Amino acid sequence: MARPADPVHVAVAHALADAARPARRSRRRRFVSALVRKRAGVIGLAIVLLNVVVALSAPVLAPHDPLDQDVARRLLPPAWLAGGGAEHLLGTDQLGRDILSRIIHGSRISLLIGLLSVVLSLPVGVGLGLLAGYFTGRLDDVTMRIADVQLAFPFILLAITIAGVLGPSPRNVILILAVGGWVVYARLARGQALSLREKEFIEAARGLGGGSFRILFRHMLPNVISPIIVVGTFGVAQMILLESSLSFLGLGVQPPTPSWGGMLNDGRAYITVAWWLTTFPGAAIMLTVLGINFVGDWLRDLLDPRLQSV
């Protein structure tokens, strides 16, 4: 057991270690100026916020019940075309359901699954990556080999296989996406941890008797958090795309729950007679993903310009 460290020295060492982290106030100022500079970031943020508001207040915003069928009013075109009316702004689908209302309600599923799958996989990935990079050795080997094996399978193929076995439901989709998502974060965190562990301030913290736990979470984690936030943002966009792909294949969210991918799947059969069934939900997906990607790009320029294409 080492001699208990002198409290003054410990304080100095931690102050030094803290100095290695970017100062908080100047970072906040850069946040604001970069936000103003980057129009794309603003547009992206606006799209994301709009999405969140729409998702939260869907029952109030939607003009109709998204499940309300009316066979007499099926396949009505959007309002601005002949035959369309103000009643159904974006038209109705093959069962007479209001498309606008379904898109509004569909945003809930997309955002929920996109966010939750990242929220579940990111901490696991970062934790494992940091541990692997810090301790190296056997733990590192095992973690990274598992990651390699998983990367050898195209993710979407793996996802549809698991979805096929487990059965389609929103919970299973989140689970599949979370299980598939951790690798990216683990590899990133591991790489950062490998280089950080050689840095002087980590050595200082260790020399002063800082435990592994303290070093990992107090000194290393703050230094890897920026690239993680950037990659996590792109991750949400990616997961929304994957969720809609699964739902499109019929392996994700099941009807009658409105989901954008599912709407596209339904509308595909009517492509020759009713283009609006597929065009609008797809546009909703693209706009949402684009908005998140804009935000991710902006965050990257702001937090970590070294990160190139992710």
Place this chain on the structure above:
Amino acid sequence: MEFVRRALHGDLGRSLRYRQPALPLVLERLPATAELALAALFVSLLVAIPAGVISAVRRDTAYDNLTMLGALFGQSMPVFWLGIMLILIFSVRLELLPTSGRGGLDHLILPALTLGLYSTARVTRLVRAGMLDVIGQDYIRTAQAKGLPDRRVIVKHALRNTLIPVVTIIGLELGTLLGGAVITETIFAWPGIGRLAVTAIFQRDYPLVQATVLVTALVFVLSNLLVDLLYGWLDPRIRYT
């Protein structure tokens, strides 16, 4: 263990639906998927390399901004939506191209475009970033100082060195393409491995599902090995010992 032993002997079980060994069923579909993936890769490199190079050379111009915006759009577009929109425009409205099936070159155009867009966007961004990196190097300035024409400096000196990381990405891109093929093949009724996998899942034909996943992974790993070897050939400094 029993499964692994038999798999190594090329026996992946029998398809429940077709009542045949699963492996030949998958291999039979392999050429169609390979054709589609390679066509998509070809399209994306054909577009992405020039677009990325010009974007880097004319950095921060309107062209550059537009290309980067386009690339971001490309990366945000759901593959299946793009496919449906292309069918809607070119097959249903303009009646120029067939909606589905495999056949001549005209059958290949829409699926290849659909599948290739995401990769195009990613590779464009990568080529641009790589070029910007290389252009800042001293040896580029030396080449320019020697009085070499710009075109020669860019193509011979800069592009060549940019291509090395790009080749690595192509290997990974193949994984994206093989995965994306699942969806593209479903939309265009393309008789490849992807569609086989999807129908097998819906028919609960698990031996067949297993075979498709394993074969796809194997193809992916082998093509990445090929890329690694290519890497050593492109950059003689890299030696495998």
